[in-house]
Amino acid sequence: MSKNGSRKRAAPPSQPPPAKQPSMTQEEEFMDEDVFLDETLLSTDEESLILRDIEQRQSLATRLSKWTRPPLHADYVSQSRSVVFQQLEIDYVIGESHKDLLPNTSGPAAIIRIFGVTKEGHSVCCNVHGFEPYFYICCPPGMGPDDISHFHQTLEGRMREANRNSNVGKFVRRIEMVQRRSIMYYQQSNYQPFLKIVVALPTMVASCRGILDRGIQLDGLGMKSFLTYESNVLFALRFMIDCNVVGGNWIEVPAGKYKKTARSLSYCQLEFDCLYSELISNAPEGEYSKMAPFRILSFDIECAGRKGHFPEPTHDPVIQIANLVTLQGEDQPLIRNVMTLKSCSPIVGVDVMSFDTEREVLLAWRDFIREVDPDIIIGYNICKFDLPYLIERAVNLKIAEFPILGRIRNSRVRVKDTTFSSRQYGTRESKEVTVEGRVQFDLLQVMQRDYKLSSYSLNSVSAHFLSEQVTSSNPGMPLCLGHEKEDVHHSIISDLQNGNAETRRRLAVYCLKDAYLPQRLLDKLMFIYNYVEMARVTGVPISFLLSRGQSIKVLSQLLRKARQKNLVLPNVKQTGSEQGTFEGATGDQNNDDFPAPLANWALSLECDNAVLEARAGFYEKPIATLDFASLYPSIMMAYNLCYCTLVTPEDARKLNIPPESVNKTPSGETFVKSNLQKGILPEILEELLTARKRAKADLKLAKDPLEKAVLDGRQLALKISANSVYGFTGATVGQLPCLEISSSVTSYGRQMIEHTKKLVEDTFTTLNGYEHNAEVIYGDTDSVMVQFGVSSVEEAMNLGREAAEYISGTFTKPIKLEFEKVYFPYLLISKKRYAGLFWTRPDNFDKMDTKGIETVRRDNCLLVKNLVNDCLHKILIDRDIPGAVQYVKNAISDLLMNRMDLSLLVITKGLTKTGDDYEVKTAHVELAERMRKAYERSEDPIYVLENNIPIDPQYYLENQISKPILRIFEPILKNASKELLQGSHTRSISISTPSNSGILKFAKKQLTCIGCKALLSNGHHTLCSHCKGREAELYCKTVAQVSDLEILFGRLWTQCQECQGSLHQDVLCTSRDCPIFYRRKKAQKDMAEAKLQLDRWNF
Amino acid sequence: MERVQCSYHSEDEAFKIGKETYRGQQYSQIYFARLHLMRTLLYSLVPHWKPNFPVCTVLGLEEGKECVIVGTLYKHMKLKPCILDEYSKERSVVPLVKSHNFMHPDDHLVLEDESGRVKLSGNPISPSEYVTGNVVALLGKESGAGDFLVLEVLDAGLPPQIEFPLKSREDKYVVIVSGLSVGSSNSNPLQVQLLIDHITGHLGDEKEQTIASQITHVVFAGNSVEIPRRLLNGQNSTSKDLSRMAESIKELDILLSQIAAGLTLDIMPGPSDPSNFSLPQQPLHRCLFPGSSQYNTFRSCTNPHCFELDNVRFLGTSGQNIDDLEKYSDAKDKLEFMERTLRWRHVAPTAPNTLGCYPYTDRDPFFIESCPHVYFVGNQDKYETRVIKGSEGQLVRLICVPKFSETGVAIMLNLRDLECHTLSFGTQLSS
Known part of the structure; x- marks a missing residue:
């Protein structure tokens, strides 16, 4: 490792090693790391070197x-x-x-x-x-104020032993006796003496905790170990809370x-x-x-990769860096520029800065950062790629003065590898580059966190969110006229770079586009507002929101609330049990129309115990849906469930609490009612929900769009926060798990659902004067679907409202059943899988709503997605079941006859497996495999196409199409499988012959008759003598095929030209996410073949 | 009575694709070739047009400096149908409304040359008039916002014309007919037969036969038959369907041979004919016309079609170029569209963008080098005609040829003075 590389390490040698290596990533999350100011700064002679460089x-x-x-x-x-x-x-x-x-x-x-x-x-x-950093321990009984100084000395001594190399004068600054109470369990006594231990440096909290955990010899008390309180709070957060x-x-x-x-x-x-x-x-x-006018820098770099390799900082130079600086709240960027290696032709509206050496490019960028002084740095995959790449590249080029990008003079950025794992987001490895004083906001991370998409390339994400607007709002920028981002293959990048000023300009335009799109996404999706509001609501720094999990947000709120009440949180030893890591709470997920960028945070991963059996079927009468509004938060509030209201079985016997003052939960736990002790969690939830109501009310009144954005972000953040409290209590590897609370919540939830079902079915009966007997056909975690038997949507809505009101009355407040929508018709497949038309007004449906059906899953090919969508459309909207059946049959026939568009068959999931894992080598494997090796062969995705590799239609039929389709049709048709997957339409099969397989190399090509495929004997070129009489009609057929292909060819290629934003240059785009990429290629190939076929007539 | 004769010379060679193949070439080359051709031409005109202004490329623009730039126009259109939308987007519940014109007030023009693009602003250049693919010279300056503020526009103007032959004092007629649509439900066999009989002189009294004898040439400007597309696109077209289709072609062949027996005829392919889709459409294959193709008077031509009769130059299309312009731009009538294509010196400026065309690599065959005397466009809704004059004395007869199957109208053009009138055929008995 080079000299520079080692110096980047921030940890000074004198730093005491942590008492115990944390084994879990979750814990690592909560570690402070002391950075010694002096050590991060450069020495003075180096500094003068840099100053000289700056002068130059x-x-x-x-x-x-x-x-x-x-x-x-x-x-x-x-x-x-x-x-x-x-x-x-x-x-x-x-x-x-x-x-x-x-x-x-x-x-x-x-x-x-x-x-x-x-x-x-x-x-x-x-x-x-x-x-100052501090934490608490419970004061041992018998320890008086006089004993404290002795305890202090002992602790100080132990600390000194553990941190021998440290030059700190005093480790434990002071110990105070304070009155506090633990948050755990209902206690009748008010306060107890606690010791507040104030230490010199933040990392000493952990080190001191270690000593106290293991035990300390105390005079008169012997060896004693202590449970510490609030010793796991990050120092910066501690400051913010206090x-x-x-x-x-x-x-x-x-x-x-x-x-x-x-x-x-x-x-x-x-x-x-x-x-x-x-x-x-x-x-x-x-x-x-309001928001301050902070400066947001969006940037992107281009590297010249070598053919067949992904760019590596050890080899491949950084050739361009594009920057866009926008002031928060403005819709036009303040600065647009691009720094290029070697000359580059001007771009209208963009400041092009060209340099002769890579060193100059890098240093120019560093100077740019320093001058522009951005508060937030955004980009796409900047945290994992762009920033580390720049830094490693500078190390390779021995530019020691490059990585001074932070706001601290002469302080280098710090790079470390991190693994972030959470059940919700999965395990992700990344490099963390600390740029002091600037917030990094990587749009890729945000997208992966907040949205479920089939592809996360900038290309497809932009197309997904920006498609309708990319063009209009940037008059000065001639480059964004395209429909979506063009994707230039990395191997072409080197060619463009090695061309002339014009080709490099072309590259610069792509680079600018990549810098521009993240900014557009940021604006369009209101990320700044939503994230700042989330930080405000939960009280954590903005940077935590992206780099840390859910639990710190709840912890922050809990600590704040506890502090007001003089309660302290124990730092419970983690059990290390792997099951039940942090689970997102479930909320009113039925609000799917919620434009929620953050809605996925409240993803329901709850097990099935709160779900009623689904009565699968196709319901052609309106189904009213009764929803519990914020069910889990409501339950916690209604039954006062909290750490501090929980009564242990032991205490329950001992304390002699009057039975009317406690709630026994269906899962058997005991919690006191609020007249004895108001719970903190219910209080937090109450505040969150009241604040949300207020934010929503203000939102209605607000006129200024910026104010609206803030308020909307806020109500969303409040909702998500309220929903994550439940999950916090259920996270066994979390900060303060309390399964008594979480299991009580779910058991209440289940009870509510069953209660609702019973009440609906008992009340809405013909006996009670209603027209029909109501029937509950399904119940989700927080909703119940009722068929009232009426046939009009309006009647169903009225009954739904009546039922919601009536049943709500039977619940403890604030649990409330709401009526929002009617499904009609409704296709219930199984639990968590349904589709239906969604009505909130009696006159017209709002949309088609589906859940758990293969419309978005990324491991399905497009064919399945389209097929399922179209079928649902036909069944639910057109109400044309025979049409849907016919449609499926046609598609299957097309597939078997090899008439299917190849692009519909590409499966993206192949990337996770290697080819060997598949038992049979079918074409899709080939496709997936080739794509995995995409960096080795530039034209891979088309490989199958060009070599006529046969597609295995049976694979698609059995493994891709049949299950999703049968799922949909089984509730509708009697013999769905027989009807759809067998029959005359499956009989005719055609498979193309691979042009590169072994045996065919020996085959001799011979012309066949275009009419009847008979081999042509000498003298005939087009038709056999038998077909000669049908010449005209056969010609018409051939020419019609050519004609169709010409239409397709023209439309596809001009579209790509439009996307790339240039008429005079060839399309280079190889974006695999582009829906027409394969079609375009196929059209080109088919066109060439068809033309040859047609030419056979002109002998 | 003897039929008058005239000399015929075909200029279709440029439109023949022949053995050219699709080898992976794209459309950028044809734009490049067009820009090159047109720019050379425009550069030669600029010194007369704006002698005192420098000529720049898009990249060479400097803010506030007035100059002339030449480039290809690109029109950004909000409503332009996009093939991406019909593919992977969420299918909308409400079907998209198909409109026949895709103009929108927000449309704007961009000028492009090899060096870059710049957005255009200013009144002299109207987005409703121009389309993607036009090459123009513009006088203007770069505004602060990075736009190019257009002060004046220069089109290439009518091309030079060969001299109109004056020596002939004799009336010679050319009949132009389009949209026979044999085999379609609109087609009336009797009406078509009347037309044929009139041309061949089997109809009417002596006076009429005299006029018929003065018809020297017939042009079928596209859509002579109508092949139902579904018959061919259908996955399993039965042999019965195929032979029914062959019936209409056979019928046309019989009609054509009656004419070919007496006088020369040109048949151009149109959108509904059994020909390729992209422009230039290639001649209808002789195997479709086993009868009429026996005559040397039968000529199967390309679309666009260019020829000379007694040194009178004709240029015609089966209508696609003008129909496409109508979708993407605006004019008071079809003739104005036609006039524009002449002034732009380009038969089909919207090709390849919205009008299919063969991806040429080294040339642009739609460039009009020599100004025709007669410029006709087939398959229009109604008959319209006008004579326009060029700045160098060029005179061009513009003709919109209506669909015969819908109007029963064919066009008679006198070669002597380029006067033109209609022949109307009706089969309704008027009371």
Whole structure:
């Protein structure tokens, strides 16, 4: 490893090794890492080297300087104005304790750094002093105030032993006795003495916890081990909680309370020191709910790969970097530029900067970052690819001064490999590049987190979300006229780079497009608003939202609430049980129309125990759906389920609580009612739901679109947060699992559903004067489907409303049954699988709603998706069952006759398996296999096409089509399988002969008659003598085929030309996500063949 | 009575595809070839048009500097149907409304040359008039927003014309008919037979026969038969269907041989004929016409079709070029579209973008080098005609030839003075 590589390691050698290697990723998530300020900075001679380098680059600097932030007002310079800023990032470093602000302390201390932006657009770096890391332990009985100092000494001694290399003067700063209570279990006594242990540095919390966990010898008490409280709270979060700071809110530092730093360490315009007690944290309301004009940089790099290889930083140069800087709230970018290696022709509206060496390109980018000073860096896959690549490339080129991209002067970015795993998002390996003071927002990560898509390439994601608008909003940019992003294969990139200024310009246009699209996605999907609101609601820094799991958000809220009540959270030893990791809570998932970018967070992974048996069938009468609004949160509120209301069986016997003051849950747990002790979780939930109601009400009144965006983001964040509380309690490897709560919730849930079913079926009967007997046909986790027997949607709606109201009355508040929609007709396949037309108004249906049906799964080929969609369309909307049957038959016949469009048959999942795993080598394997090796053969996807490799229709019929189709038709047809999959339409089979297989190399080609396929003897070229008489009609047939192909050929290729945004240049696009990619290729091939066939007539 | 004769010279060679094949070539080459041809031409005109302005490429534009640029237009159209939509998009519950014109007020033009693209603004260039594929010269300047503000537009203008032959004082007629649609439900066999009989002189009194004897040539401008597409696209077309289709072709062959026995005829393929789809459409195969093709007076031609009769130059199409222009641009009548194609010196500017065409690699056969005297377009809704004049004294007779099967109208054109009138055939007995 080179010299530079090793220096990037941030951990100083003197840092004490953690007491115990954390074994679980979940735990790792909650580790602080002390970064020593001095060690990250470059030495002074290196610094002067860089300064010299900067001087040399003065000319470039003037070019960059026009993009700097607005100059500071004199009030700021004289420090006579309060600094009010929206903070985006909070971290901490270890530095020397501030002598003026903290005259009584010395030695290293943790300094909180808050980075943010004022409303004028000035960048702020606020160094907060005096906040100390701490945690609690329960005061051992018998330990009086006098014993504390002795305990302190013992602990200090043990700490010193464990951290021998450290030069810290005092490890345990002080120990205070405070009155607190554990959050766990209902307790009649109010408070108990706790010891608050304040340590010098954040990592010492873990080290100290280790010592106390293992046990410590105490005079008079002997060897004693302690359960620690709140020792797993990250330092930055601890600060935020204690100072009432929530992610992305506005912080005010009054004039006179801050001091300009002696030596400015950051590139921020306003850099100052202050005491943590002087900060004013503003609640995100009114003026403070707005967003500061922060700068968002969207960038993309291009690397010149070698043929057959994915670009590697050890070999392949970075040839272009495109940048787009936008101010939050503006719809046009402030800056558009591209930095290229070697000359590049100008692009209208874009600043093209060309350099002769790669070194200059990289350094120009670094200077650009420094001048523009972005607050948020976005891009597509930047965290895993672009940023690490740039940094590793600089290491390879020995450009030591490159990776100074953060806001701290001369501080290098830090790179580390991380594994993030969560049941919800799966395990992902990534590189974490820490760019101090700037938030990284990788759109790829966001997409993978928030949306379920069949492909996550920028290309297809853009097409999915932006298709209708990509073109209109960018007049200055001639490059985005395309329908969607064109995909240039990496092997062509080198050719373009090695061409001339024109070809490099072409490349630059792609690069710009890749930088432009993430910004468009960010705008279109309101990510800034939604994520900032989520940070505000849950109180965690914005960066946590992307890099960490769900539980920290709930933990943050729980800690905040507990702090108000003087409750403390135990740091429960994790059991290490693998089952039941964090599960997302279930909520009112039926709100599918919810435009929810974050809706998937509330994915229901709940086991089936709360589901009623589905009575499969095709219902041609309206089915009313009764939904529980926020069922699980409501249950927790209604029955006061919380850590602090739970009564252990032992206590239940001992404490003698009157039975009318407790609830026994269906799962057998006991919780006290709110008159004895109000639960914290119900309180949090209540606040979240009230806040959501308020946000929704405000949303209705709001007129300003930006205000609306904020409020909508907020109500969404509130909903998701409310739903994730339940999951937090059920996560056995989580922070504070409490299965008593989660199992009680689900058991109540099930009870509610059954209760509803019973009540509906008992009440809505002919005996009670209704026209029909109501029948519950299915019940989901939080909804019940009822067939009232009436035939009009309107009647069903009325009855649905009546039922919801009546049944709601029988529940404990706030559990409430709501009536929202009617399905008509409704195709119920099995539990969690259904389709139907969705009505909320009696006059017209809203949409077709499907659940659990193969319309989106990515491991299905397009054929299945289209087939299922079209069938459902025919069945539900056209109400044409015979038509649907015929449609399926035709499709099967087409498949068997080899008339199917190849692109419909591509299966994407093949990427996970290697070819050997498949028993039979069929064409789709070939396709998948080839795609896996895509970097070895540039024209692979077309391989099958070009070599006439036979498609195995039986495979598709049996493994792809039959199951989904039968599922749909079984409730409708009696002998679905026989009817659809067997019969005359399956008899005729045609398989193309591979042109590259062994035996055919020996075969001699002989012309056959176009009419009857008979071999032609000498003299005849087109038709045999028998068919000669039908010459005209056979010619018509041939020419008609040519004609059809010509239509297709023309439309496909002109479309691609349109996408690429140029008429005069060949289409290079090889995007496999493009729906017409294979068709285009196939049309080209078929066209050539058909033309040859036609030419046979012209002898 | 003797039929008048005239000399015939075919200029179709440029439209023949012959042995050219699809080898993976794309459409960029034809645009490139067109830009090259047209730009050379426009550059030669610019010094007379705007002698005092520099000529730039799109890349060479500087903000605020007035200059002339030449390039291919691209019209961004919101409503233009897109093949991507019909493929993978969520199928909408409401079927898309098919409109016959895809114009939208938001449409805008972009000028492109090899170096880049620039969005156009300014009144002199109207997005409703131009289409993707036009090559024009523009005077203007780059505005602050990165647009090119157009101040004036220069089209290539009518091409040079060979001299109109004046020596002939004799009336000679050419009959142009389109859309016989033999085999379609609209076609009236009696009406067609009347037309044939009139041309061959088997109808009417001596006066009429005299006129008939002055007919020297007949042009069938496309859609002579109608082959139901579904018969051919259908997966399993039965031999019965096929032979029924062959029936209509046979019928046409019989009709044509009656004419070919007496005078020369040109038959052009149209969209409904058994020919290829892309322009230039290739001559209908002789095997379809076993009878009439025996005569040397029978000529199967390309579409577009270009020929000279007694040194009078004809250019005609079966209508696709003008019909397509009508979908993507706007004009007061069909003749105006025709006039524009002449001024643009391009028969089919929308090809290949929205009009199928063969992907030529080195040339653009639709470029009009020499101005025709007669320019006709077949298969239109109604008969229209006008004479236009060029700046260098060119005179062109424009004719919209109506569909015969719907109107019963054929066109008679006098070669002597390019006067033209209609022949109407009706089979209804008027009371």
